Amino acid sequence: MSRKLSWDKYLFVAAIVIVVVGLVMIYSASAILAMQKTGGENPYLFLVKQCIWLGAGSLLMFGLMNLDAGLVRDQRVIYLLLGGIVAALVLVLFQAPINGTHRWFVLPGFQFQPAEIAKPVVVLFLALFLSQKEERVNELTSTLLPFAAVLAAIVGLILLQPDFGTAAMILLVSCAMLFVAGLSWRRIGAVALAVIPLGLYVMLSADYRRDRLTTFLNPEADPLGKGFQAMQSLIAIGTGGVDGLGLGNGRQKLFFLPEPHTDFIFSIIGEELGFIGAIVVVALFAVLVWRGLVIATRTRDRFSYYVAVGLTLMLGVQALFNMSVTLCLLPTKGLPLPLVSYGGSSLLASMICVGLLLNLSQESA
């Protein structure tokens, strides 16, 4: 058994601060929307729901932090989780569509998004897979094809929903893990040849994704149409200036910026807390990623190493991706800001990542 250390305090504190900032900003961004949805009665609608999820997430996180490391690396547990998540991703396709997508299981009062939970599960599976095949990572039949097959199944299921953002995130982090595992540059070239045309095809095959792409390339061409979200996000962030309009004083949440409390919460942060606030949030994520990578380098075994790398990248890349979208650096994708954006499944998945990382921080090589 590994020697027990205390949890990584930096990671823990950074994660808690990010979550608290998230709650404050969710309230600020959603109060008016909530008032409108509840007929002027309850501005706390979204905040309360998020707090309930946070409660569940905290339990899960503390559970994972204290979990016996042996259970985590048990192959049977991982395959069980993988099987469960694949089943859930299949089942969710048969749910009644919400906004034309099949992303959610609808429970009374709550919605649940299995693709979010797929993120840590895929990381766990790939970590197991790569730790076993580390010496043969460049072999086509024993490593790359099985890797590709599992990934294709999961990403494919998620694309069917469709949820391009989550699919891309999983694909991106998986490839990064493979890269870290030592994939040869030759293979990388081959994978790129295979993946990039496929990615382009996927990106351009659906109208809404093509629109988002062309919009991204020139958001001001059609500010009231498809470039609306991107433009409104930039206006929000731009008006913030150095020190922001002040907490709660944002105006873009007055129905100019759609989804101000979910995918575009970083825009509201930029508007209300300014450059300083936005930089603080970026710094908090930097701490998160820094500690995650430190934890990875200190892990005792290859599995833990890949888990820590994968989970850290999952949080870090998604955060950068989300910020880049709000800043119009990347085309609009439905991706929440981890630990911050409103959304139970996303919060839960992010807290699973943090919990597992904290668990791994207790062991040392």
Place this chain on the structure above:
Amino acid sequence: MTLSRKRLLMVSAFLVAWAIVVVARLAQVQILRHDDYVAKAARQQERTIELAPVRGSILDARGRILAESVPASSIYADPQAITDRRATAKKLAAIKALGLTRAQIEQKLKSDSEFAWISRQVDDEVAAEVRKLDLAGIYALEEHVRAYPKGSLAASVLGFVNVDGEGLSGAELAFEESLGGRAGKVTVLRDARRGVYLVGGEGKNAPVDGVSVELTIDEVIQYIAETELRSALASSRAESGSVVVMDPTSGAILALASLPDFDPNRFRDFSKNAWRNRAIQDLYEPGSTFKIITGAAGLEEGRVTPSQVIDCEQGSIEISGTRIREHGGHQYGYLTFEDVMAHSSNVGSIKVGLAVGPEAFYRRVTSFGFGSKSGVDLPGEASGILRSPKKWSALSNAVLSIGQEIAVTPLQIARATAAIANGGMLVTPHVLSRVVDREGNVVKDYAPPAATRVISEKNAAVLNEILKGVVSNGTGKRAALEDHQVAGKTGTAQKAEHGRYSPDKTIASFVGYVPADRPRLVILVVVDEPTIGQYGGEIAAPAFKRIAEATLRYLRVEPSIPGRNLDVDPPYLRARSKPPAPALPAGSVPDLRGLDARDAIAAATAAGFRVRTSGEGFVSTQSPEPGGAAGDAKLVRLTLAPEPRPVADGGEGR
């Protein structure tokens, strides 16, 4: 370092680079392009609502209101807040007083904006009815509507405003800067869906109400001028005409009448022709009234003296093949220059004009202000037509001497005559007396431009004598007053039609001033196309007389011909214009006699008295007498009679 570590480092470097790009982009958007985005945000988040100022009033020379802005309600809609346009339109259309059909209202509600007028400046009852319906998205707004309480009185001087209260013509336009005030602005924060979200405290900017403009126009003199002009037009069956009444010393215009006129309260119901201020916009050939200028030029150039004898050639003179005759076929022989003017001899005047010569004559005529605008502070003034000698024909010098080949405005003639009346100074006619704020403080006084001398005092006096002669024993006899000596000149100009002089269409005019030796008034009466009679002496001169008489009496000008003191107030004045009450000791009873019941009660109440009346109509007697003490009861008893009792002038020893 293992490969894996190396790879992890590369990934980390990539993440760091990405983070730097994000931070750099944040700096660009939030710091470098901050202002752009603030402007973009303001464009979509804020709406500036203009708060209309209350327009200032237009007052007459004695502070009586000629135009004022009174509160009115306007109905508007926020089309975005209306869910069922059809039902809303139907309910509104049910209010018949709005005068809109369901389809018309529905059309207005189709707007994409958050603001659409339904009906502006409606009656209070209509607004109340709309409010009672309590329709979502339909609101009433307090606005001000322009009201002209005296109706058509001085309409062409006052002008009118558009529905937004901006002056479009007349004094309303001329003094827009003072009257209009400054609109206030309030910035309203709005959201993307439902219009106004909250009113921003910042950027609030209260409107500055307009200030009032006091004119030199006197309501009563204006009324006299319009009434007499109307009756002159009626008796001569003419369609249009104008009257100028001016103070010859200051250039202050006391009345400026123009007929046909219009009611500025509903100016759109009248033709544009009725909107014209004929006294400053219409051009006509002055005819014989212009002989004053010919005479002035002759005297100033030393070409003629009053007693100089001129051969009037037995009725006609031939100028380069054209024979010019006297009016009415007169055949004058030798006349003194005085008599040439008194009888308005064409031949004699032409001889004077020719003696002056083209260049000097032209110079004299322009010096009297012809061919250029008088500078009156009203919009749309015409400058008239006066060709320079280079373009003159062989006939021009001659016919200009009798007021042809020149087009003038009535105001130009009045102005030039004023220069003779006041001893030789050409003054600038004006209607602005002063600008006063709501508290009655004078904001600005009229600053008259310097007057220029156009004729020597001596020659002005000579002309004065000549012009007195025109009235005492010449063509202007019917302008003579019993109380005052009048100086003036008649004019009968043939109208040009299709390039020739019409045989029967004339413009009859009379210009004069009174009292001749200490003139208070210059009055010009112009009657266009009289169909009964045609001479200025028979049509315009009597109107001059009546206007002068009534105005001098109203102004309490002591008779300048001794032994004359007749009560000749026209009946309409007795009822209408009570001269301003002389200062009475505080607390004493005001003079209410001659007022109608309503005015009398108002005046008495304002002075702090109670009133008991008996009878109907106008106050004939009052108890206590004016100036008396009413005692503790402060009660004034008024006896009313159907006919107003003439207000005896001087009867009280004033």
